[in-house]
Amino acid sequence: MTLTAAPQHGFLSRLYTGTGAFAIVGRRRLWFGITGVIVAVAIIGIIVRGFTLSIDFRGGTQVSFPVSGQVDTSQVTDVFTKAVGHAPETVQTAGSGSTETYQIAAAQLDNAQISAARSALFDAFHPRDRGGAASESSISFSDVSSTWGAQITHKALVALIVFLVIVTAYIALRFREWAMALAALASLFFDVVVTAGVYAWVGFEVSPATVIGLLTILGFSLYDTVVVFDKVEENVRGVLHTTRRTYAEQANLAVNQTLMRSINTTVISVLPVLSLMVIAAWMLGVGTLNDLGLVQLVGVIVGTYSSIFFATPLLVALKEQTPEIRRHTAKVLARRARVDAGEPADAVPLVAEVTGPAPRPSTKRARRARR
Structure with a gap:
């Protein structure tokens, strides 16, 4: 028995079946580079152009x-x-x-x-x-008045801070593993910065509706990340007790298995937002809805990107810094090297040096075996 590569199918077939054919986690350095460029452009927009605040904030x-x-x-x-x-x-x-x-x-x-x-x-x-x-x-x-605008600004900032505190507490309780919690928070931070950067570059007014839209899309982004991480948790459960796949490969499989769901959710979320911008703002002339539509459109797309191409690769990068994951990855690669060298697969244990010696049978089982 030898390990062979999975057969290559068409793009749509691989997308719908979620068999792990897309090496998303394996190319995490590429995605980290792209993410860094996006964040840099967003921060430059915030610093150079700034925000156009509506009179609700500045009077x-x-x-x-x-x-x-x-x-x-x-x-x-x-x-x-x-x-x-x-x-x-x-x-x-x-x-x-x-x-x-x-x-x-x-x-x-x-x-x-x-x-x-x-x-x-x-x-x-x-x-x-x-x-x-x-x-x-x-x-x-x-x-x-400027006083009223200052009050509105204060309330908007308080609402955003309270939301982030609640989300942080939820993530800490939901993902009891520190790496998952940190990756989810980093993904949320990415969504906020990029959405704010797009607003700065476009020059749309930042109104109370913008703040409401931002809180809405942050909830969407968190939901998408939770869905992907749930699948990661399911796939990596017991991964240290076998040398068939590494932690990174199991996490990559989870991303592939939820990829089509993330795409469908994004499309379903984007369609009503486009209707809001095209029908309400363009055809009906309700220009005041542009700010709400833009923040939701950008937020949904950015949230989907971060949950797939940033959160999970970052999780894997953090986990691979731990000694147990590094040792397990080395054992998996060593086993594959022995198989590639021609050693029979049956002679290469799947649990070698990972779980230790097999437990001794109980006294009752020993007596039953002797009978």
């Missing part, structure tokens, strides 16, 4: 008025800038058809600037009230 003035005819956001920006002396932070549309409105977010405006902006917007776009008559009163201004 300011919100201007809203109904649209009369086809108006481009650049036209609204030009008119508002000439009236108040500085450009608005963002100009978005909400609603569609007769209910479509423009939402302008700007720094705090004084009474003179509000009056000038109202007159300029009315003269340029003639917004109409509910009765259909053109009226300056249809242009509404609402202020968000």
Whole structure:
């Protein structure tokens, strides 16, 4: 009996059967390099470009008025800038058809600037009230104080910290093995940094909806990691008592066995998010939903990547630093070398030097055997 390689099948066949044909863990240095580059780009975006905070966080003035005819956001920006002396932070549309409105977010405006902006917007776009008559009163201004913005920012940070503390406690209890807990937390950190980096590079506003979306996708990422690690735990149970496969190979098999499930879950999660961005934001004109849709789309994709290509390879790298895993891996490789050298497989014990000598039979079993 000799060890032979598994037959090579088509890509889809190997993907659906999950037979361990994709060497994900075996190429962990490649994935670590790619992950490092992604994190570096995200951090550069956060440092260089920073975040565009909505007025809910930093305070300011919100201007809203109904649209009369086809108006481009650049036209609204030009008119508002000439009236108040500085450009608005963002100009978005909400609603569609007769209910479509423009939402302008700007720094705090004084009474003179509000009056000038109202007159300029009315003269340029003639917004109409509910009765259909053109009226300056249809242009509404609402202020968000910097104190209120600071409170919202504080609450958002507290919510994020509490979530991370709860997740850390859950991971510590769920994965009683320190390597799994550390790998899961590192994967979660990766998801947060990359999602924040994408937001910084794109320049979308960070609003309360963004924070809610971030907490949602962190939960999704944790769920995906737990699914993969559950399979890893199942596969590596008792791995030290046999020299047929290494810990890394068993972990790689677990990733392959859950790969199709992760892909299906991601596709199912991405479709409604794309619907949110395409139908709600683009077709219906609800521009305020772009920030929520983007954070969920990026988070789902990044969470799937980290659970497959980062969390499990990192787990294996941490485990292979322990003496017992190193010794076991060496014994597995030594056994294979003897088999490749032509020694009969039956003469190469599967449990050699791993579990020690076989236990002696009990007294009752010995008497039964003598009979």
